[in-house]
Amino acid sequence: MHHFQYINDELFCENVPVRQICEAVGTPAFIYSRGTLERHFRIFEEPFLPVDHIVCYSMKACSNIAILRVFANLGSGTDIVSGGELFRALAAGVDASRIVYSGVGKKASEIDEALKAEILMFNVESEEELHLVNQRAVALGKRARIALRVNPNVDPLTHPYISTGLKKNKFGIDVERSLELYGRAADMEGIEAIGVDCHIGSQLTELSPFLEAIDRLKEMIGILRSRGISIQYLDIGGGLGIPYDQEEPPAPSLYGTAIVDRIANLNVKLILEPGRLLVGNAGILVTQVLFRKQGPEKSFIIVDAAMNDLIRPSLYNAHHAVWKVARKTNGVNGRIVADLVGPICESSDFLAQSREMEAVETGDLLALMSAGAYGFSMSSNYNSRPRAAEVLVDGDRYFVIRDRESYQDLIRGEHIPPAILQTS
Numbered sequence: 389m390h391h392f393q394y395i396n397d398e399l400f401c402e403n404v405p406v407r408q409i410c411e412a413v414g415t416p417a418f419i420y421s422r423g424t425l426e427r428h429f430r431i432f433e434e435p436f437l438p439v440d441h442i443v444c445y446s447m448k449a450c451s452n453i454a455i456l457r458v459f460a461n462l463g464s465g466t467d468i469v470s471g472g473e474l475f476r477a478l479a480a481g482v483d484a485s486r487i488v489y490s491g492v493g494k495k496a497s498e499i500d501e502a503l504k505a506e507i508l509m510f511n512v513e514s515e516e517e518l519h520l521v522n523q524r525a526v527a528l529g530k531r532a533r534i535a536l537r538v539n540p541n542v543d544p545l546t547h548p549y550i551s552t553g554l555k556k557n558k559f560g561i562d563v564e565r566s567l568e569l570y571g572r573a574a575d576m577e578g579i580e581a582i583g584v585d586c587h588i589g590s591q592l593t594e595l596s597p598f599l600e601a602i603d604r605l606k607e608m609i610g611i612l613r614s615r616g617i618s619i620q621y622l623d624i625g626g627g628l629g630i631p632y633d634q635e636e637p638p639a640p641s642l643y644g645t646a647i648v649d650r651i652a653n654l655n656v657k658l659i660l661e662p663g664r665l666l667v668g669n670a671g672i673l674v675t676q677v678l679f680r681k682q683g684p685e686k687s688f689i690i691v692d693a694a695m696n697d698l699i700r701p702s703l704y705n706a707h708h709a710v711w712k713v714a715r716k717t718n719g720v721n722g723r724i725v726a727d728l729v730g731p732i733c734e735s736s737d738f739l740a741q742s743r744e745m746e747a748v749e750t751g752d753l754l755a756l757m758s759a760g761a762y763g764f765s766m767s768s769n770y771n772s773r774p775r776a777a778e779v780l781v782d783g784d785r786y787f788v789i790r791d792r793e794s795y796q797d798l799i800r801g802e803h804i805p806p807a808i809l810q811t812s
């Protein structure tokens with residue numbers, strides 16, 4: 389459920405016509421619905437309300453500080469994966485005691501920043517990282533609260549690029565080695581092991597891999613406790629999928645109740661790290677048709693958004709529904725099959741391929757639906773394209789929450805050394 393709908397064949401975000409926003413801020417533009425963000429957060433959290441828990445929004449899905457603040461206002465913490473994300477979370481006003489820090493490659497400087505901020509815990513992904521966290525904590529006169537990120541070796545049944553919980557993946561530590569490492573962590577002066585963590589993948593459309601992973605972690609918690617290591621937190625990561633096309637992921641209520649049932653009597657505080665589920669369907673990318681072109685084999689619709697704005701179709705072959713901002717339901721336009729492509733000099737620059745849709749005219753506005761997650765946050769400046777504006781709609785108002793980048797932004801921090809400037 390989201391708040392993008394047609395009123396008299398005109399696409400609205402909440403109570404604001406999408407066209408009106410584009411006339412003011414231009415295209416391409418990401419438009420998010422506050423009502424949808426809040427609705428998704430509440431629906432996700434609802435089944436967990438009876439148990440001790442923290443929802444830590446996984447901000448790499450969409451990291452604008454206004455979006456972080458919308459969730460923080462509802463009590464959300466944050467799952468971060470870099471020092472830059474820590475900076476954003478703090479800038480947005482997220483409570484540091486609700487921040488967990490995941491990721492396979494934390495640098496000493498990033499660890500220091502997180503220790504100084506007194507985040508809730510580090511999700512540690514290797515033995516070397518554990519030693520470094522210990523060393524940095526001792527140097528700063530602190531104790532780092534940690535969980536080990538366990539790789540439970542379950543198949544999340546999703547795209548290989550977003551599977552993380554298999555033995556062959558770079559993430560986490562296998563169960564046997566984790567158990568050993570908790571033993572060693574107990575002797576480290578700068579470490580306090582308080583949790584067990586996993587995150588098995590993204591865009592999961594089945595419940596069973598989550599439950600399998602939880603069962604393995606439950607077993608581990610039992611073993612650790614029998615060895616005198618008191619585990620207080622169980623972090624089960626994120627990964628619940630959303631419907632982009634034909635997928636039918638389990639409803640959040642089903643996911644939540646199954647998990648709550650599974651951990652009854654375990655006596656842990658649950659940490660949940662949803663990303664895509666909270667923001668995916670709460671955002672769209674609006675683009676304008678520049679040209680139409682008929683090739684010998686295919687029809688192309690060339691638009692002003694490209695793979696630098698939304699890389700998911702190129703990277704994962706992902707599907708995004710394409711809606712016309714002004715549609716015609718009387719059928720006068722007819723239907724076409726076309727590739728929706730951007731201006732970038734790569735054949736992989738497409739937003740939709742062989743898509744059947746209502747015919748379009750040059751100048752039409754098109755919305756790529758479900759672009760809230762891993763849209764703007766994965767965008768780049770490739771082909772020296774300024775990154776898109778971001779807009780947040782709230783009822784009948786809207787706010788620019790990130791300015792469209794300027795040409796000056798493109799060369800910020802670049803320098804021509806004097807020796808190169810000299811023409812000899």
Ligand SMILES: *Cc1c(COP(=O)(O)O)cnc(C)c1O
Nearest residue numbers: 446490587590626627661663664
């Ligand atoms: C990416 C990520 C998430 C969020 O995944 P979604 O599929 O967006 O819910 C949660 N935890 C960790 C450690 C991640 O890397």
